[in-house]
Amino acid sequence: MLQVLAPSGERLPEPQLDPWLQDLDGADGAAVLAGLYEDMVVIRRIDAEATALQRQGELALWPPLLGQEAAQIGSGRALRQDDFVFSSYRENGVAYCRGVDLSQILRVWRGNASSGWDPFAINMATPQIIIGAQTLHAVGYAMGIQFDGADAAAVAYFGDGATSEGDVNEAMVFAASYQAPAIFFCQNNHWAISEPVSLQSHITLAERAGGFGIPHLRVDGNDVLAVLAATRIALDRARQGGGPSFIEAVTYRMGPHTTADDPTRYRDANELEDWAAKDPIARLERHLEATGVLDDALRQRVADKADEVAAVVRAGVISMPEPEALDVFKHVYAEPNPWLDRQEDHYRRYLDQFDHSGATAGATTEGGRR
Ligand SMILES: Cc1ncc(C[n+]2csc(CCOP(=O)(O)OP(=O)(O)O)c2C)c(N)n1
Numbered sequence: 001m002l003q004v005l006a007p008s009g010e011r012l013p014e015p016q017l018d019p020w021l022q023d024l025d026g027a028d029g030a031a032v033l034a035g036l037y038e039d040m041v042v043i044r045r046i047d048a049e050a051t052a053l054q055r056q057g058e059l060a061l062w063p064p065l066l067g068q069e070a071a072q073i074g075s076g077r078a079l080r081q082d083d084f085v086f087s088s089y090r091e092n093g094v095a096y097c098r099g100v101d102l103s104q105i106l107r108v109w110r111g112n113a114s115s116g117w118d119p120f121a122i123n124m125a126t127p128q129i130i131i132g133a134q135t136l137h138a139v140g141y142a143m144g145i146q147f148d149g150a151d152a153a154a155v156a157y158f159g160d161g162a163t164s165e166g167d168v169n170e171a172m173v174f175a176a177s178y179q180a181p182a183i184f185f186c187q188n189n190h191w192a193i194s195e196p197v198s199l200q201s202h203i204t205l206a207e208r209a210g211g212f213g214i215p216h217l218r219v220d221g222n223d224v225l226a227v228l229a230a231t232r233i234a235l236d237r238a239r240q241g242g243g244p245s246f247i248e249a250v251t252y253r254m255g256p257h258t259t260a261d262d263p264t265r266y267r268d269a270n271e272l273e274d275w276a277a278k279d280p281i282a283r284l285e286r287h288l289e290a291t292g293v294l295d296d297a298l299r300q301r302v303a304d305k306a307d308e309v310a311a312v313v314r315a316g317v318i319s320m321p322e323p324e325a326l327d328v329f330k331h332v333y334a335e336p337n338p339w340l341d342r343q344e345d346h347y348r349r350y351l352d353q354f355d356h357s358g359a360t361a362g363a364t365t366e367g368g369r370r
């Protein structure tokens with residue numbers, strides 16, 4: 001597994017990745033590192049705020065990313081604006097990097113909308129809940145990039161569990177066959193809800209890609225610099241016409257699968273303790289302290305930014321207008337659809353039975369029976 005930052009924060013020589021991190025040794029190096037640190041702290045704070053909002057009944061559900069900040073920020077910050085991201089539901093850190101309006105990340109989880117944002121405004125598709133389906137979308141988009149003769153890339157984010165899905169394997173066949181500029185970015189967070197990765201694969205997930213003829217890198221996913229470098233390598237290959245790449249970022253989901261899950265029912269507490277020692281933010285913090293980049297002023301600036309962002313997220317969620325019940329029929333099809341119109345009509349007539357207090361309208365017979 002490739003690593004640039006040890007858990008102690010020490011920078012290790014890494015011949016394959018170091019050439020892709022030269023900007024860190026230049027005049028702006030400290031600013032780049034401080035930027036990565038800020039993003040990771042801010043996204044952890046958004047995650048904690050969203051979890052609190054769910055516990056307070058303001059969101060129906062939330063899939064925490066705690067522990068996966070380096071995998072998401074390191075890869076997200078390597079991308080160019082014209083690259084296109086296809087993610088699942090946990091990549092809120094990547095959405096933050098793409099510039100999504102923060103409260104829009106939470107709209108779906110509040111139940112206010114059936115999708116989050118305009119994909120073409122930020123070049124990131126709305127989150128996919130069907131495990132692995134987004135890899136096919138990414139490869140299709142990547143083939144479109146090829147037809148256009150452009151040098152962008154399509155990046156599919158998915159979990160370890162998704163690699164066992166047919167969709168992901170079919171996507172890899174197509175990407176390899178057409179040498180599409182697609183990046184398969186797998187966050188191996190070790191658990192597919194209660195299913196451990198060890199049960200799903202007897203080889204590393206990165207090695208699976210080798211079977212399709214796709215070049216692969218296995219990096220420490222809690223090391224933001226290793227992830228940044230690996231993503232730059234894959235992007236460069238895609239831009240040069242070198243075809244797809246697979247990155248396995250080895251990380252850990254420190255929280256539950258979603259706020260509806262209780263991981264203590266299937267996970268050993270010692271495992272969590274081991275991974276807490278490899279925390280991605282603490283590791284970068286140690287590095288920045290040792291190199292003199294992290295001082296009290298930077299710490300304060302980042303803490304203030306996190307507070308500010310958390311306040312925006314909270315205010316945005318709480319003030320979201322409630323959707324109309326019939327809005328559920330909007331945006332299902334681009335063209336009029338008689339079957340949907342019929343369903344909408346039935347639902348409207350059903351809703352018409354109720355008055356504003358929620359009681360059933362219409363006369364009741366004696367004794368309250370109809
Ligand atoms: C096709 C499909 N099968 C099953 C599910 C139910 N499901 C939701 S999340 C999940 C586990 C996914 O694990 P992984 O791919 O490792 O991603 P992670 O949640 O760890 O980020 C499953 C099986 C689903 N959403 N889609």
